[in-house]
Amino acid sequence: MKKVVLFKGASEEYERAFREHKYEAIFVEPLQFTCVNLEALSTALRGEYAGLVLTSARAAEAVARCWDPARFVAWSARRVYTVGDASAHKIKLLLGLEALGTTAGNAENLAKIIVKENAGSSKFLFPCGNLRSETLPTILQSKGISVDSLTVYETKENDNLKADLMELNGSTHDPCCMVFFSPSGCEYIHRQLQTFSNRLTNLPYFAIGNSTAHKIENLGVEIAGVAEKPRAESVIDSVQKYFASTSSGTISEQTSSDP
Known part of the structure; x- marks a missing residue:
């Protein structure tokens, strides 16, 4: 089961929706x-x-x-x-x-x-x-x-944010992507990720909406997808579309390179 980091407070709605689509939701609250x-x-x-x-x-x-x-x-x-x-x-x-x-x-x-x-x-x-x-x-x-x-x-910024990110990076969770829920959260997380060597920075970044997506891009990070609506199902749709397209791209590249 793929794991997705959601930078928000724990939510039964999101946990249930992601589980129904064979994802495990990992919650990290960047704000207080x-x-x-x-x-x-x-x-x-x-x-x-x-x-x-x-x-x-x-x-x-x-x-x-x-x-x-x-x-x-x-x-x-x-x-x-x-x-x-x-x-x-x-x-x-x-x-x-x-x-x-x-x-x-x-x-x-x-x-x-x-x-x-x-x-x-x-x-x-x-x-x-x-x-x-x-x-x-x-x-x-x-x-x-x-x-x-x-x-x-x-x-x-949540006082525990850096510790939470370091724990996430050093754990066996091995997430496939990260979802951001606010411009301020993006800024705090990005700043903390610059303070230590980590695997998280290289993951695909997804946003709950356009203002959050614009903040991510302004920080110099490529955006992988934006939810059409601020709902769990829309977030899942954007994640699934991204991984479907990258899988297709990989297959196409392999096929075209075959002799």
Whole structure:
């Protein structure tokens, strides 16, 4: 069974999906998070907004830290947007709210959905991380939709990342590829891999989305594949397509070189 390194927190969904396709998922968390500005967030949640934008599970977790269904009952009649199934599940589980935009896949597509479904004078609350992209607020504001961005969690490198990478490199796991889930994670991992001799650097790199893929390329590393959607099945599809194409290429080269 081939082993795939997933640079994210352990996930039953990903573990199950990869196992069903005869892969073993190895999880390495490159990031750690700290909630901030929760008092300001609690105040903002009592404001008059057309909706809430939560583009990550971490943002949903931060909101949950100060969530009170009795105080925030008005949100049940407002729109909540996110970019993928995992975040939508977290929003439902922690806040009891149904999220829209789960097929968007990225911030740009989500912004287009919000613009299409809401009046130009609408105002949205956008709890987010300190490393957020400005793509979504910029698009919405260009269409007249107001966005109150509020940093509710901070991201930094996992204190155990180098030790985890060295253990992975020195173990018998022998992974076939690595999958990256965030631009910041890419940067931290790449930096640590430069500090010691390893086999991991030569593995194929896959990305959960375009922003992560662009970060990998900016670091001077070739990208092997990008998931079409931020879902386990899409990640598996990109991995399988890559190895199918490389196998075909090897066979073709061998055939053409035969006398």
